[in-house]
Amino acid sequence: MHCLECGAAVAALDSAHLSACSGLTLQEYALRHALPLDLLISPDRIGPSDGSDLPLMPAGIPDETARAVLAGLRLAGKVDDSGATCRIEGGIAWLDLLFCDLAQLAPYGFRFRQEYHYAPGTHRVVAKNGLVTQKRNLVGPWLPARVPPPEQRTQYATYLAHAGELHAGYLFMPFASPGEAEDAAAFMARELGAATHPLDCGFGAGGALLRTLTHADSARLLDGLRDELDAMPGVWARFHPDTPEVTVSKEVVFDSAHFLTDHPAKCSNLHGGRYVLHVKVRGRIDPLTGCVLDYGYLKRVVNARVVERFDHHTLNYAGPELAWRSTTELLSIYIWEQLIDYLPELVELTLYETPQSWCQYSGPDLAAWQREGSQPLLRRFTEPALGRSPWRQWLRAWDARLENRQALCD
Numbered sequence: 001m002h003c004l005e006c007g008a009a010v011a012a013l014d015s016a017h018l019s020a021c022s023g024l025t026l027q028e029y030a031l032r033h034a035l036p037l038d039l040l041i042s043p044d045r046i047g048p049s050d051g052s053d054l055p056l057m058p059a060g061i062p063d064e065t066a067r068a069v070l071a072g073l074r075l076a077g078k079v080d081d082s083g084a085t086c087r088i089e090g091g092i093a094w095l096d097l098l099f100c101d102l103a104q105l106a107p108y109g110f111r112f113r114q115e116y117h118y119a120p121g122t123h124r125v126v127a128k129n130g131l132v133t134q135k136r137n138l139v140g141p142w143l144p145a146r147v148p149p150p151e152q153r154t155q156y157a158t159y160l161a162h163a164g165e166l167h168a169g170y171l172f173m174p175f176a177s178p179g180e181a182e183d184a185a186a187f188m189a190r191e192l193g194a195a196t197h198p199l200d201c202g203f204g205a206g207g208a209l210l211r212t213l214t215h216a217d218s219a220r221l222l223d224g225l226r227d228e229l230d231a232m233p234g235v236w237a238r239f240h241p242d243t244p245e246v247t248v249s250k251e252v253v254f255d256s257a258h259f260l261t262d263h264p265a266k267c268s269n270l271h272g273g274r275y276v277l278h279v280k281v282r283g284r285i286d287p288l289t290g291c292v293l294d295y296g297y298l299k300r301v302v303n304a305r306v307v308e309r310f311d312h313h314t315l316n317y318a319g320p321e322l323a324w325r326s327t328t329e330l331l332s333i334y335i336w337e338q339l340i341d342y343l344p345e346l347v348e349l350t351l352y353e354t355p356q357s358w359c360q361y362s363g364p365d366l367a368a369w370q371r372e373g374s375q376p377l378l379r380r381f382t383e384p385a386l387g388r389s390p391w392r393q394w395l396r397a398w399d400a401r402l403e404n405r406q407a408l409c410d
Contacts, residue, residue: 004033013040015114025114027092027127037116037125046116046125054085054111054134062107068150069104070138072158075184077176081135086110088131093288095129096233097161102131109137152187157228159184160221161235167283167293168344168366169215171222171239174207181208192224199342200304211341214367238287247282247347248291250298254307258315258326270314276352277306277335283345292345305338321378328353332361333375340369 002009006021018024030037062070073079073088080087088110090098102110110131119126165172173196175181181198188194195213212218222229222239229235257272279302283292309318315326321334332351340346344366352358364372380386 005029012042025092025095025129027114027129028095031092037127041116041125046118048115048117054109054132062105064151065154066104066107068152068154069101069158070108071150072155073101073162075155075159075175075180076163077174078162081138084135086133086135086138090129090131091288092127092129093290094162097235098129098131100232101158105131105133109133152191153225154228156184156187157225157232160225161229161232164239165286165293166218166239166241169218170344170366171212171218173210175210176207178208181210185210188221192221194218194221194224197341214370234288241284241287243285243287245282245284246292247280248293248295248298249278249280250295250302252277252279252299252302252307254311256310256313256315258322260325260327261316263325273353275310277302278348278350279339279343279346280348280350281343281345282347293343298343301339301342305342306335309338320382321374324381328357328359329361330377332359333363334378336361336363337369337374337378340364340366 001011001013003013003017003021005018005024008017008021010017013026013029015026018026018029022029024032026040027037029035030040070079078088078090080089086108088098088101088105090101099112102112110133113130113132115128115130116125117128118124160171160173163174173181173184175184178198185196185198188196194217196210196217197213199209199211212221222236226236229239253274253276255272255274257270259270260267262268279298281292281298285292315331316323318326319334322330328351332349335351336346336349339349340363346363348360348362350358350360363369363375
């Protein structure tokens with residue numbers, strides 16, 4: 001076998017040779033030359049390491065930075081210490097960031113590992129990258145008995161680098177629990193002057209999601225942590241992308257019944273049908289994920305905010321905004337207002353009531369919607385002024401006069 005990087009004849013390619021000749025890992029080599037890992041990995045190298053080669057004691061006493069980085073990675077959901085070892089996973093596009101983490105976490109005895117597994121579902125060999133140490137190195141007797149809380153700026157900068165996402169100028173931050181989200185919101189408001197808004201579509205059971213309230217809050221948050229983010233490879237550029245803009249779309253289906261009050265034809269009767277909704281978002285490609293946004297998140301938001309609310313329900317009873325007339329036009333506006341808080345890159349909705357009849361709608365962006373509020377067409381029967389118009393007052397006065405006249409006649 002010849003190495004395609006240096007041309008040397010080798011019995012088998014391994015990370016040691018590639019690191020010396022090109023600085024690449026074996027997975028990066030396979031990607032660069034469009035080769036399946038199956039051709040490069042011998043069967044004896046497939047499978048997880050048992051951790052027996054890892055040091056049984058940390059390399060030193062972890063300093064404040066190391067503790068803060070580890071805390072930030074835990075907050076980002078990147079740490080798995082459920083077994084005898086502690087693992088921090090990282091994707092192949094994140095390797096330099098993972099190595100940056102390793103430089104801070106080395107006192108805990110962490111080592112970089114690229115392990116290879118056979119995926120039976122796809123019948124191929126896949127690579128997993130991560131940092132690994134003995135779990136006992138995190139809690140051993142060599143550590144101080146009383147350790148102060150981690151330094152928060154580094155902790156939240158590390159969290160943001162690994163878990164934060166920027167969409168249409170708004171930062172989205174998932175957390176494993178509402179308590180973690182509340183602590184993060186308090187720190188960002190107190191130390192960085194950045195306001196956040198809680199959303200109810202967390203990334204797991206009991207999870208929580210924060211979004212910066214405005215573009216200015218995103219700028220304050222990033223600028224406040226710039227020194228820490230600048231020290232992490234690729235992170236500052238990721239939150240200030242100049243990548244191409246792309247439109248992506250998701251289709252969902254729901255079955256609903258409805259009726260149109262005061263409609264002069266058959267639509268005044270209760271009738272049902274299958275609605276098909278196309279949700280389009282447009283944004284810049286994230287350089288670390290290759291996506292505008294995760295389709296799983298898009299599907300979860302649309303299902304929670306639209307499908308679960310309408311599927312096998314009568315639209316008129318889904319909310320007062322649709323009680324009068326749940327036309328396709330008004331339904332499209334209502335759906336936009338249900339989604340824009342979660343999808344600030346939303347650019348267009350297409351709603352099919354039948355294959356031959358549909359409506360397209362592009363509503364206000366998130367900043368305009370926050371400023372102007374709900375569309376007045378949806379507020380006809382929810383406005384506080386309803387029932388207090390001069391004509392209602394005239395009617396009440398007229399009815400009173402009629403009652404008085406009737407009383408005199410009696």
